[in-house]
Amino acid sequence: MKLSDIIEAYIKDLIEDENSVELRRNELADKFNCVPSQINYVISTRFIPELGFYVESRRGGGGYIKISKSSLPRQDYINDIIEKIDNKMSQSVVDVYLKEFLRYNILDEKIANLIRVALSDKSLAKVNLADRDYIRADIFKNLIINL
Amino acid sequence: MKLSDIIEAYIKDLIEDENSVELRRNELADKFNCVPSQINYVISTRFIPELGFYVESRRGGGGYIKISKSSLPRQDYINDIIEKIDNKMSQSVVDVYLKEFLRYNILDEKIANLIRVALSDKSLAKVNLADRDYIRADIFKNLIINL
DNA sequence: AACTTTGACTTTCTTTGACTATTATAGCAC
DNA sequence: GTGCTATAATAGTCAAAGAAAGTCAAAGTT
Numbered sequence: 001m002k003l004s005d006i007i008e009a010y011i012k013d014l015i016e017d018e019n020s021v022e023l024r025r026n027e028l029a030d031k032f033n034c035v036p037s038q039i040n041y042v043i044s045t046r047f048i049p050e051l052g053f054y055v056e057s058r059r060g061g062g063g064y065i066k067i068s069k070s071s072l073p074r075q076d077y078i079n080d081i082i083e084k085i086d087n088k089m090s091q092s093v094v095d096v097y098l099k100e101f102l103r104y105n106i107l108d109e110k111i112a113n114l115i116r117v118a119l120s121d122k123s124l125a126k127v128n129l130a131d132r133d134y135i136r137a138d139i140f141k142n143l144i145i146n147l
Numbered sequence: 148m149k150l151s152d153i154i155e156a157y158i159k160d161l162i163e164d165e166n167s168v169e170l171r172r173n174e175l176a177d178k179f180n181c182v183p184s185q186i187n188y189v190i191s192t193r194f195i196p197e198l199g200f201y202v203e204s205r206r207g208g209g210g211y212i213k214i215s216k217s218s219l220p221r222q223d224y225i226n227d228i229i230e231k232i233d234n235k236m237s238q239s240v241v242d243v244y245l246k247e248f249l250r251y252n253i254l255d256e257k258i259a260n261l262i263r264v265a266l267s268d269k270s271l272a273k274v275n276l277a278d279r280d281y282i283r284a285d286i287f288k289n290l291i292i293n294l
Numbered sequence: 295a296a297c298t299t300t301g302a303c304t305t306t307c308t309t310t311g312a313c314t315a316t317t318a319t320a321g322c323a324c
Numbered sequence: 325g326t327g328c329t330a331t332a333a334t335a336g337t338c339a340a341a342g343a344a345a346g347t348c349a350a351a352g353t354t
Contacts, residue, residue: 035300268346
C-alpha cells in the first residue's frame, strides 16, 4: 500500500467521528515520515469537493488544516450532480441548477439568492472574461458541496 | 487556539457588558504571558474601526487602552461596514467580518459558512493572486448588500 | 503514461523585542 | 504655593524571527 493511501485512510478514520478533523500538517508529516507537502498531495487528490469534502486551512503560528465531510442523505444526489457539472458555467447555467435545486428542496430561496449574487457577473466583474466561467464553476461546486 | 485568538475572545467578553472596556496593556500582557506589543497586534488586527470598534489610549502613569463598540441599528451597521470595507480582502479578513456578523446576528452559521466557502482561496484558486483579494472584496460586498 | 514522493521556495499569520513617545508624579528651587 | 525637572510608568511602532501551510516542478515508481 502506498504511503498516500495510508495517510488517506488515516485521515478518513479521524473524520469518522465528528465528520471533520483538524490536522497539523507538520505533525502528520512527521508521523508518517514524509515531507509536509505530501499531505497537500493527499488532500488535493483525495479530499476533493467532488467527493464531498471541504478543506479549510490557515497558515502561521497555530495554523491548521481542517477537513470536513458532508454526510447528508441528499449528498449522493449532489455528488452526482457535481460530477456532471462542467468545469465552466455561465450565469444562466447556474440559474438552471439553482432552479432544479429549489425544486428538490436542496436549498431555499434565501440561499439560492445568495449563490446567485456571489456568482453574478457583477460580483465577478474584475475577473477577466476568459476565466470567469471557470471560476464561477469552481465557486459553485464548493458551495453546493457545503450546502 | 492561538494566543491572539484567546486574547481577542477575552477582550470581546469584557466588552459585552458595557459595550466598552478599559485595559492596562501591561497587565493584560502579564495575564497572558506575552510581550505587551502583542496586545497591540491583537487590537490592530481585530478591533478595527471597520468593525465598529473605537480605540482610545493614553500613555504614561495611569495609562490605559479603552476599546468601545458602537452599536448602530442593523442596517446602519451594515451600511457603515460596507462603506469602510477596503477594495481588497484576504481570506482571514473575510473571516473577521463574518465572525463579527455572527456575533451580531446579522447572519447565521449556515450563511456565514457558505460565504466563507464562496470566498475561500480554494474556490478562487484559478483567480491569479494579484487580483484575488479584489475579487473577494467585490463578491463580499455584493453578498452583504443582498443579505 | 500516470501516479507518488521529495524538496526548494513562497506566502501568510503570529510572536518577540529593541527602541520611541507620552504622561503623571515626586522632589526641588524659588 | 508655583514652576521646573527628573524619573517612573505607561503605551506605540516597526522590523526581525518564528511557525505554520501552499506551490510547483523535478525525480522516482508502477
